[in-house]
Amino acid sequence: MNSGGLVMLAEPARLERDIRKSLFLARAAPVATPAEALAFVRAVSDPEATHNCWAYRIGQAYRSDDDGEPGGTAGRPILQVIDGQGFDMTVVVVTRWFGGIKLGAGGLVRAYGGTAAECLRLAPRVPIVRRTRLAFHCGFGDLALVRARLPLLDAVVEEEAFDSEGARLVIAVPEDDAAQVTARIADLTRGQSVPRAEE
Numbered sequence: 001m002n003s004g005g006l007v008m009l010a011e012p013a014r015l016e017r018d019i020r021k022s023l024f025l026a027r028a029a030p031v032a033t034p035a036e037a038l039a040f041v042r043a044v045s046d047p048e049a050t051h052n053c054w055a056y057r058i059g060q061a062y063r064s065d066d067d068g069e070p071g072g073t074a075g076r077p078i079l080q081v082i083d084g085q086g087f088d089m090t091v092v093v094v095t096r097w098f099g100g101i102k103l104g105a106g107g108l109v110r111a112y113g114g115t116a117a118e119c120l121r122l123a124p125r126v127p128i129v130r131r132t133r134l135a136f137h138c139g140f141g142d143l144a145l146v147r148a149r150l151p152l153l154d155a156v157v158e159e160e161a162f163d164s165e166g167a168r169l170v171i172a173v174p175e176d177d178a179a180q181v182t183a184r185i186a187d188l189t190r191g192q193s194v195p196r197a198e199e
Contacts, residue, residue: 005086005127005128006086006087006088006127006128007085007086007087007088007125007126007127007128008030008087008088008089008090008125008126008128009028009029009030009087009090009120009123009124009125009126010030010123010124010125010126011030011123011124012027012028012029012030013026013027013028013029013119013120013122013123013124014026014027014028014119015115015118015119015122017111017114017115017118019103019107019111019115020099020101020103020107021099021100021101022050022096022097022098022099022101022103022111023096023097023099024094024095024096024111024112024115025094025095025096025115026092026093026094026115026116026118026119027044027092027093027094027095027119028090028091028092028093028116028119028120028123029090029091030089030090031056031058031089031090031091032058032089033058034056034058034061034063036091037056037058037063037091040091040093041054041056041065041091041093044093044095045093045095046095048097049095049096049097050068050096050097050098051066051067051068051069051074051095051096051098052067052093052094052095053065053066053067053069053074053075053078053093053094053095053096053112054067054075054078054091054092054093054094055075055076055078055079055082055091055092055116056079056082056090056091056092057079057082057083057087057088057089057090058088058089058090059088059089062079064076064078064079069096069108069112070105070108072109073105073108073109073112074094074108074109074112075112077109077112077113077116078092078094078112078113078116080113081113081116081117081120082116082120084117085117085120085121087120087125088128089128090120092116092119092120094112094115094116096111096112129154129174129175130174130175131156131172131173131174131175132172132173132174132175132178132197133158133170133171133172133197133198134155134170134171134172134173134178134181134182134195134196134197134198135168135169135170135171135195135196135198136168136169136185136193136194136195136196137165137166137167137168137169137193138166138167138168138169138185138189138192138193139165139166139189139192139193140165140166140167141166142166142188142189142192142193143166143167145188146169146185146188146189146193149184149185149188150171153173153177153180153181153184154173154174154177155171155172155173155181156171156172156173157169157170157171158170158171158172170198171195178197181195182194182195
């Protein structure tokens with residue numbers, strides 16, 4: 001993984017390459033779950049193509065598939081490219097239409113890995129901000145003010161449950177800003193609401 005923090009695709013990307021008469025088409029997309037990654041693989045795989053090889057990385061979850069190419073020559077190199085360029089929450093499918101010239105194991109690794117690498121290298125990317133969840137109760141008197149300030153604190157409301165005195169909120173904030181957000185909400189509510197980290 002790269003040392004500058006993880007990134008994800010800002011939008012789906014694609015790249016075509018002609019390698020010794022075989023056409024290689026890489027398609028990559030941002031995904032949030034393994035099920036979403038597999039749905040993308042199914043959606044873009046061409047049944048008429050010779051091979052649809054793929055890999056995804058979503059946090060600790062990852063998978064790759066050689067789709068009939070010799071073991072370790074396609075899916076694994078694609079996964080290594082995803083990891084090597086510091087991508088997370090990313091799926092890449094490289095489809096090959098065989099052109100009659102065999103590439104050999106080394107050639108396949110270079111073709112699949114290289115096509116995936118170029119596709120990701122040229123794709124627009126955004127940094128992944130790790131978030132932590134904070135929970136607190138906010139009285140009705142402070143709720144409108146706190147809700148208005150949350151976007152300025154880069155806080156996203158994930159849960160909101162009302163009771164007779166106000167609302168219990170669970171917000172997701174950038175990990176590095178958790179202490180600052182906690183202090184700001186305490187200030188806004190004159191100490192009545194103090195967010196606590198939620199497991």
